[in-house]
Amino acid sequence: xxxxxxxxxxxxxxxxxxxxxxxxxxxxxxxxxxxxxxxxxxxxxxxxxxxxxxxxxxxxxxxxxxxxxxxxxxxxxxxxxxxxxxxxxxxxxxxxxxxxxxxxxxxxxxxxxxxxxxxxxxxxxxxxxxxxxxxxxxxxxxxxxxxxxxxxxxxxxxxxxxxxxxxxxxxxxxxxxxxxxxxxxxxxxxxxxxxxxxxxxxxxxxxxxxxxxxxxxxx
Numbered sequence: 001x002x003x004x005x006x007x008x009x010x011x012x013x014x015x016x017x018x019x020x021x022x023x024x025x026x027x028x029x030x031x032x033x034x035x036x037x038x039x040x041x042x043x044x045x046x047x048x049x050x051x052x053x054x055x056x057x058x059x060x061x062x063x064x065x066x067x068x069x070x071x072x073x074x075x076x077x078x079x080x081x082x083x084x085x086x087x088x089x090x091x092x093x094x095x096x097x098x099x100x101x102x103x104x105x106x107x108x109x110x111x112x113x114x115x116x117x118x119x120x121x122x123x124x125x126x127x128x129x130x131x132x133x134x135x136x137x138x139x140x141x142x143x144x145x146x147x148x149x150x151x152x153x154x155x156x157x158x159x160x161x162x163x164x165x166x167x168x169x170x171x172x173x174x175x176x177x178x179x180x181x182x183x184x185x186x187x188x189x190x191x192x193x194x195x196x197x198x199x200x201x202x203x204x205x206x207x208x209x210x211x212x213x214x215x216x217x218x219x
Contacts, residue, residue: 010110013198014116037108042058052193053084065212067103069210084188098183106206116197119135119199123153125204161180162177168191
């Protein structure tokens, strides 16, 4: 379906296994955008009765169909799951370049399930996706983590980082997630959910483009 890459990366942090999935074209039309698709995935595939900090609660990061285009305001993406702060459905929108970079790497989003036994970060370079040890990053703040990962992976400018700091690691209920220092998913405690999975950061670099579904109408 145009406007989408038609690929969602599935990461099982308990086993380290990864897979590729998607939602139907009908669901993309009915639940358009990252928040709608995330809610549909949550209701269809996960136990809504699970604790917010349990491995069964997914952490979902989703783009919309216009993310990555040059239309003003379309760089935003959402982080969703059961809220650590409220215990009910939670979503947090974030600006910056992480969402567009993820789309240019060929992904509409990422769904994390399970929980790692040790700190890890996810490195995405187009279709190549790998989990790496993050023990040396655990305890660092978002700025320190971002600087280290940008320096370690690529030319720095093109690499985009989405990371938690000490609040997320310590499961503070209102912890957020930082995108390249200047943008934050600050609502509903998504940083604590990420910390509960021992996921320190996501690093992404893409070489593709984001195309709208109807280029002439878009213009």
